[in-house]
Amino acid sequence: MPDLPGPGVSAALITARGLAVAFGGGPVLRDVDLEVRAGEIVTIVGPNGAGKTILLRALLGILPPARGRVTRRAGLRVGYVPQRLHIDAALPMPVRRFLSLPRRQGAAVQARVLERVGVPGIEGQPMTTLSGGQFQRVLLARALLAEPELLVMDEPTQGLDQPGTAAFYRLIAAVRAELGCGVLSVSHDLNVVMSASDRVICVNGHICCEGTPQAVLDAPEYRKLFGLGTGGALALYRHHHDHAHDHGGVAEPAALEPERVRDREVG
Amino acid sequence: MGLLDDFMVRALLAGLCVAAATGPLGCFVVWRRMAYFGDATAHAAILGVALALAFSISIFIGTLGVALAMALAIAALTGRGWAVDTTLGVLAHSALAFGLVAVSFLPNVRVDLSAFLFGDILAVSRHDLAVIAGGSALVVGLMVWRWSALLTATVSEDLAHAAGLRPARERLVLTLALAVVVAVALKVVGALLIAAMLIVPAAAARNFARSPEAMAVWAVAIGALSIWAGLRASLIWDTPAGPSIVSVAAVAFALSLSLGALMRLR
Ligand SMILES: Nc1ncnc2c1ncn2[C@@H]1O[C@H](COP(=O)(O)OP(=O)(O)OP(=O)(O)O)[C@@H](O)[C@H]1O
Ligand SMILES: [Mg+2]
Numbered sequence: 001m002p003d004l005p006g007p008g009v010s011a012a013l014i015t016a017r018g019l020a021v022a023f024g025g026g027p028v029l030r031d032v033d034l035e036v037r038a039g040e041i042v043t044i045v046g047p048n049g050a051g052k053t054i055l056l057r058a059l060l061g062i063l064p065p066a067r068g069r070v071t072r073r074a075g076l077r078v079g080y081v082p083q084r085l086h087i088d089a090a091l092p093m094p095v096r097r098f099l100s101l102p103r104r105q106g107a108a109v110q111a112r113v114l115e116r117v118g119v120p121g122i123e124g125q126p127m128t129t130l131s132g133g134q135f136q137r138v139l140l141a142r143a144l145l146a147e148p149e150l151l152v153m154d155e156p157t158q159g160l161d162q163p164g165t166a167a168f169y170r171l172i173a174a175v176r177a178e179l180g181c182g183v184l185s186v187s188h189d190l191n192v193v194m195s196a197s198d199r200v201i202c203v204n205g206h207i208c209c210e211g212t213p214q215a216v217l218d219a220p221e222y223r224k225l226f227g228l229g230t231g232g233a234l235a236l237y238r239h240h241h242d243h244a245h246d247h248g249g250v251a252e253p254a255a256l257e258p259e260r261v262r263d264r265e266v267g
Numbered sequence: 268m269g270l271l272d273d274f275m276v277r278a279l280l281a282g283l284c285v286a287a288a289t290g291p292l293g294c295f296v297v298w299r300r301m302a303y304f305g306d307a308t309a310h311a312a313i314l315g316v317a318l319a320l321a322f323s324i325s326i327f328i329g330t331l332g333v334a335l336a337m338a339l340a341i342a343a344l345t346g347r348g349w350a351v352d353t354t355l356g357v358l359a360h361s362a363l364a365f366g367l368v369a370v371s372f373l374p375n376v377r378v379d380l381s382a383f384l385f386g387d388i389l390a391v392s393r394h395d396l397a398v399i400a401g402g403s404a405l406v407v408g409l410m411v412w413r414w415s416a417l418l419t420a421t422v423s424e425d426l427a428h429a430a431g432l433r434p435a436r437e438r439l440v441l442t443l444a445l446a447v448v449v450a451v452a453l454k455v456v457g458a459l460l461i462a463a464m465l466i467v468p469a470a471a472a473r474n475f476a477r478s479p480e481a482m483a484v485w486a487v488a489i490g491a492l493s494i495w496a497g498l499r500a501s502l503i504w505d506t507p508a509g510p511s512i513v514s515v516a517a518v519a520f521a522l523s524l525s526l527g528a529l530m531r532l533r
Contacts, residue, residue, distance in 0.1 A: 060423050085423055090298055092478055093422070093478070102430050102432060126477075
């Protein structure tokens with residue numbers, strides 16, 4: 001393991017040891033050892049159906065482990081952005097009410113966080129009428145309002161436009177710096193992940209490989225799963241960023257320059 | 268010699284107490300798609316009546332016990348997904364059928380079944396009123412106390428979990444509240460229409476409400492209005508009280524559809 005905690009590194013917020021999750025049949029996820037510490041950005045990558053969502057849900061205690069153990073620090077405040085959330089049309093739920101679940105949040109606080117995630121002034125709009133990207137941003141806003149010690153996000157950038165995605169990763173870096181929270185997310189934006197994470201975990205039914213982005217990029221298991229030929233997607237990504245620069249709707253200092261992203265991708 | 272000597276006053280008070288409880292609970296029944304769940308629990312009340320009569324215990328205790336057993340059984344059977352249509356449909360109707368058969372077996376008891384099927388609100392005694400008020404207060408108290416957690420768990424059990432809540436406990440709260448409502452509403456609207464009292468006012472409220480809280484308050488208001496108007500109608504035209512009350516609620520629902528459409532136009 002390239003990243004054992006040295007002396008002075010904070011204790012883990014959440015730890016899994018030998019974790020397995022099963023539904024009736026055999027395990028869909030097995031032998032997971034993992035921990036996330038405060039201030040750390042950890043990203044889980046893996047193909048569809050690899051068990052990434054299952055892993056997050058087991059870590060949060062939503063799914064019971066079939067084997068192994070999950071330990072969360074006592075009283076850990078978690079902000080969770082689920083992969084999918086359906087709000088029934090029978091339930092009238094304006095954004096401002098959604099942000100106050102389960103704890104009341106003042107109007108000023110709500111306005112600030114909505115501005116921050118790039119959807120200012122939509123407090124009164126029903127959740128069911130939001131666009132996919134707006135909905136995603138509101139989910140993030142709600143997670144941030146919990147003042148999380150651990151931010152857990154399942155494909156948080158799905159449905160975000162390109163500048164929105166870039167702005168999103170800058171926002172997460174800023175939030176981490178501000179709250180000192182750990183960040184555990186699932187992402188398919190492989191290129192950004194590699195530059196915006198401290199540690200990457202590659203999952204496919206079990207942990208295939210993990211470590212610093214560079215270590216994972218070099219790992220044969222990763223290359224086997226994702227191949228080396230990400231050239232097409234990479235080119236597309238770069239192209240957009242050449243034009244998009246900084247007009248994401250997020251008023252954060254740029255912690256992540258597009259140039260740096262490119263350097264990492266090439267290197 | 269008090270106000271409570273008037274049977275109309277007792278009936279109205281009993282009805283208003285029930286409306287206060289069915290309003291917020293009915294909203295959760297609608298939001299969580301538990302309509303059949305409500306039906307099955309309510310129909311089980313007839314079986315409770317039969318058992319209560321057979322063993323000479325209080326009807327309230329009998330219905331509460333059987334409704335609670337039924338609700339817990341359904342909750343256990345269906346697990347997280349409460350919208351298991353067919354299973355619940357089977358349970359709802361067989362509970363009613365078994366209840367009716369059980370009542371017919373009772374020796375030496377001439378039971379006025381229609382009082383239990385359609386309610387007997389005009390015959391509410393002082394003692395009935397006390398029980399109904401107490402049960403309704405318990406349900407309203409539970410709803411207010413658990414409101415935020417219940418609502419979060421209704422939006423998403425995963426979000427509730429991550430926020431440190433226990434969705435399973437909130438489901439149990441709803442199950443318990445449902446059994447209590449069935450037991451207290453039996454006298455007022457009858458087993459066949461308890462579920463209607465839960466769903467119809469809440470469905471009507473949906474057409475005005477812009478927030479969950481507003482919907483609950485509207486549901487109470489529409490339920491109360493239906494009780495009052497249904498009682499008057501039943502007195503004037505000598506119609507059965509329970510069906511009259513639900514009919515008024517249904518008319519309120521129809522009106523709310525058009526009013527809601529008008530409100531959206533503006
Ligand atoms: N409730 C369930 N019951 C049975 N099997 C399930 C359930 N939920 C997930 N699975 C199975 O577990 C496996 C992992 O699912 P999971 O949702 O974790 O995938 P994922 O890595 O998040 O994929 P994606 O990238 O598509 O989101 C899949 O094969 C899926 O079919
Ligand atoms: Mg997933």
